[in-house]
Amino acid sequence: MTMEFDYDINGGDFSRAGFASSHLKKILKQVNIDPKLIKKIVIALYEAEVNIVAHAYEGHIHVIIEPEAIRIEVKDRGPGIEDIDQAMEDGYSTASEEVREMGFGAGMGLSNIRNNADDLEINSTVNEGTELVIVKKLH
Amino acid sequence: MKVPMHVKEIARITNARILCGEDENPPIQRAFSSDLMSDVLTLEVDQTMLITGLANLQAIRTAEMSDISCILFARNKRVTDEMIEVARENQMVLLQTSCSVFRTSGLLYEAGIKPVF
Numbered sequence: 001m002t003m004e005f006d007y008d009i010n011g012g013d014f015s016r017a018g019f020a021s022s023h024l025k026k027i028l029k030q031v032n033i034d035p036k037l038i039k040k041i042v043i044a045l046y047e048a049e050v051n052i053v054a055h056a057y058e059g060h061i062h063v064i065i066e067p068e069a070i071r072i073e074v075k076d077r078g079p080g081i082e083d084i085d086q087a088m089e090d091g092y093s094t095a096s097e098e099v100r101e102m103g104f105g106a107g108m109g110l111s112n113i114r115n116n117a118d119d120l121e122i123n124s125t126v127n128e129g130t131e132l133v134i135v136k137k138l139h
Numbered sequence: 140m141k142v143p144m145h146v147k148e149i150a151r152i153t154n155a156r157i158l159c160g161e162d163e164n165p166p167i168q169r170a171f172s173s174d175l176m177s178d179v180l181t182l183e184v185d186q187t188m189l190i191t192g193l194a195n196l197q198a199i200r201t202a203e204m205s206d207i208s209c210i211l212f213a214r215n216k217r218v219t220d221e222m223i224e225v226a227r228e229n230q231m232v233l234l235q236t237s238c239s240v241f242r243t244s245g246l247l248y249e250a251g252i253k254p255v256f
Contacts, residue, residue, distance in 0.1 A: 014195075015221075018197065018200030022225075039204070046180070047177075047180065050197075102195060102197050103174060103177070103198065103201070104176055104197070105177075106175055108180075109177060112180055
């Protein structure tokens with residue numbers, strides 16, 4: 001059985017960051033996924049949500065849960081990432097002071113997504129936006 | 140003192156108020172003190188509590204995603220109704236103390252709560 005969920009995220013709206021990951025966590029618990037896997041999946045998604053809120057104007061998240069794997073497609077309209085390799089480095093960040101005051105913006109998000117995923121694809125166009133595909137095997 | 144420790148014991152040691160979750164009983168073995176939520180999201184341990192001076196909704200969301208079931212806010216940082224509501228939804232315990240992060244950490248370390256690293 002395949003389940004799909006969609007979430008819209010507004011840039012700058014920190015009060016809603018975590019809404020998608022919170023909802024997905026409840027769903028994954030209901031379908032009895034291993035709690036250790038759930039934690040990795042929702043942390044990757046939460047980091048992606050925070051990235052949209054922190055950097056983009058708006059974004060959309062599409063989640064596909066299949067028996068073997070979960071696929072999370074994250075697409076935003078925003079400034080894009082100039083140098084993806086640099087953005088993946090721990091400690092590199094372009095986050096604003098406001099984002100840092102929220103407890104983020106330390107340049108750890110993308111590498112933490114990669115560490116929690118089995119596969120991560122990033123495509124970005126400057127001044128247009130960024131697309132992530134996060135895949136986590138469920139077995 | 141023995142770990143895992145009950146949150147009521149943690150509240151007594153740090154002179155903290157229990158803001159919600161008094162009926163929950165998460166066993167606490169370790170604590171992590173940080174205002175940087177990105178750092179909290181990299182932890183791979185369980186039975187861990189968060190000690191922080193960052194009082195906002197993202198501290199609660201970070202704990203939710205990280206399976207952290209107890210947060211202690213230092214220096215009497217203001218905890219909003221919305222934060223308490225989201226914490227309750229996730230069976231989380233929120234504590235608030237007038238002590239600093241440093242002092243809170245020291246008291247709990249002395250009582251036997253283990254560090255993460």
